Amino acid sequence: MTCFQPLPALLLLAQLANAEFSLKDDGKYFTIDCDSKPPVVVQVNKASGNLQSILVKGTQLQTNPRGSHINSGFGKSTVTAKQSGDDHILVTVDSPLVTHYYAFKKGEPDVFMATWAADCPHPGEMRFIARLDSDVLDKGNLDRPGDDASGKAIESKDIFIQKDGRTTSKYYSGVPFIDDAIHGSRGSGIGAYFAIGSYESSSGGPFFRDINSQTAGDTEEIYFYMFSGHAQMEPFRKNQLHGPYALCFTAGPPPRMPAMGWMKDLGLKGWVSERGRVSGTATGRIPGVPYTVYLSNRSAQYWTRVTPDGKFTTTAIKPGSYRIYLMRGELPVADGDIAVGTDAIATTLADPGLPAYLWRLGLPDGTPSGFRNADKMTDMHPSDKRLAPWGPVTFAIRDRIPSNLTEFPAAQWGDVNAGNRIVFKLADKEIKDRDLEIGITVSQYGSRPMVRVNDQWSNRDPGAPPSYDSRSITFGIYRGYGKVFTYRIPKSAFKVGTNTLVIDNRSGSGAGKFLSNAFVFDYIGLRD
Structure with missing residues (x-):
């Protein structure tokens, strides 16, 4: 593996002083300057497809030589890059595992991504791992700490007990998909977060959860899990484009959800632009209980909360035949079949209520x-x-x-x-x-x-x-x-x-x- 060598200080100062949206090729790396606030300069290893350098405000976040990538690494890959006009750059990683995309938009301090996979990469999970510097992101995940590097292991070397009796684990950093739009870690004046544009090709439904982060020694690991076998009840969705999603960099606090619709013009394998929506009413609801509408088939999954007045409307979804569920809390209580095209369709779902x-x-x-x-x-x-x-x-x-x-x-x-x-x-x-x-x-x-x-x-x-x-x-x-x-x-x-x-x-x-x-x-x- 080729390890990243930090850019010389004078070259770094020159880049920061003369920032402009650009793509450069030095034979070993593609270097992308996002021309953004905060300033972000990224390097992609041309041999492996890994993110090998991430400079944010002049600070190197990618100090782990393994880089950031899918699973344990893409392996030997064909990595290409092209710039479209003066505001878009696309890097494509054709690997034995997946076809992975890094996309950049002028002025955006984000690495936009999407991953096409014919099948689930070995060993039965697919995740993007950002391996960043825990000394820089020293506050970690403030919302749900995922620290598993301290204390005494009490189970399978991944759950720990501290001296005061608290237990910690990377597993406790997870958030149900339906609530997990943005997660990440921060330090003083700097933050790194995953923004999830779509879970449609993931598995498990709206209430599935998996690891979001962990602090492992000198590395702060931030994850986007697209599939895992951790308490999984659905198979991997094959031959689908996962995402889009973005690794976002900030001055500390979480970002707003960045727009990702512009990626439709990049020619990504498996991208579906023509879509429909499902809207309707849920009746028979128990007062004070949350309800969710969930659609699923072999290719995709979608969900939406039911509003207090019983109405619901999905996001834009891929055409196809779906099983649609009304969920009382997290329990399916009504279901049916529905065919979705490229127009909006309406339906009604009813909670049958409780027996005496x-x-x-x-x-x-x-x-x-x-x-x-x-x-x-x-x-x-x-x-x-x-x-x-x-x-x-x-x-x-x-x-x-x-x-x-x-x-x-x-x-x-x-x-x-x-x-x-x-x-x-x-x-x-x-x-x-x-x-x-x-x-x-x-x-x-x-x-x-x-x-x-x-x-x-x-x-x-x-x-x-x-x-x-x-x-x-x-x-x-x-x-x-x-x-x-x-x-x-x-x-x-x-x-x-x-x-x-x-x-x-x-x-x-x-x-x-x-x-x-x-x-x-x-x-x-x-x-x-």
Whole structure:
């Protein structure tokens, strides 16, 4: 690998003094001066396609000799560059992995990018990694710190515990795609951020999340994940252009989302200009609950929030046949097929509502929201000292929909807190055959709930639910192949007065403690 040698100081001063939008070729590097504020000068390695130098305000951010690139590097590549008029430059990297584009626009302090991939690069992930100087970006990711370089490793050398009991990991830097337009790191007077123009060719849906950043010694790594197998439920979208996206440089604070529509004129492989939109109304919504409309097919995915008045409109989407979903929280509650052309089309989606429950803990919405520790599960390992005890607990039902939900744990592990109890009272007229529903958002190692009532009745094993071959709960992900288990409990199991429901775990696998078989609760409800 050819390592970057910093530009001589006199040459650097000359460039800063005579900045103009330009493309230069010295045989080893393409050098692009963005003629921007803050001043940005970038070098692309002509042999590897890596970003080998990034000068911002005269400060070198690309001190790591590996450079910035897709995955572990493009490998030996054919790298070409051309300038269009006086305001656009395009660098194309034809590599064994992908065809990658760096685009530059006069006056913009950004490296615009897009990546076309026939298949998922080895080893089952595709991400752009900006390896920048952590001494310069010394404040890191202020919104969601991704520091995994300090403390004692407690799991797989990527989750750490600090002396004060806090846990840290690069995994906790992630943000759901639907909320993740811009993320990055900053220092004093300088910042570097990814701006995501489109997730349409990514996988996982609106609530998928992955690593955004980590501080690894002298390197601040900022990521744009286009695909990974970390708790993934969708395949890689083949033969698609991923992006556009941009690596943006600022005087510190995050940038506004830069316009990227101008890239349509660059001739990028897989770019689709002619598009349509879907708009409509979502009816039957539960007050106070967020709703999302989600469209997906083998080529693309899109989403949009439903407004408080029930209206929704998507972004511009590629023509095709899609499955469209109405999501209550993160749970699909209605779906259908829709054909999208290049015109706007309208549709209506309806939440079917909830059945009647004698009592219910939590809302069926695909999340553990409201349960104990649910608000911290994406930020820390379940062993973190800042969390409330996981139990097991005994929870007394006093209301049909209890307001003290934080007294019941969001997750249950076979080795940690199996055997949580729910105590409830029944009158004589309430004794009858009833259905108990336990909704889970994810199963770890095929775990499923097993229930006992008054030590008089227990359910048969319902079988393992779908699960992925990946950790999830311990690195901040509570989503997976959600499932509702329904148990028909005979009236002979109940009694007048106080009844006790015990929830255990069933699975034959797991690695112990918080890596033992487990599941995350969505809701628990005894039907009326």
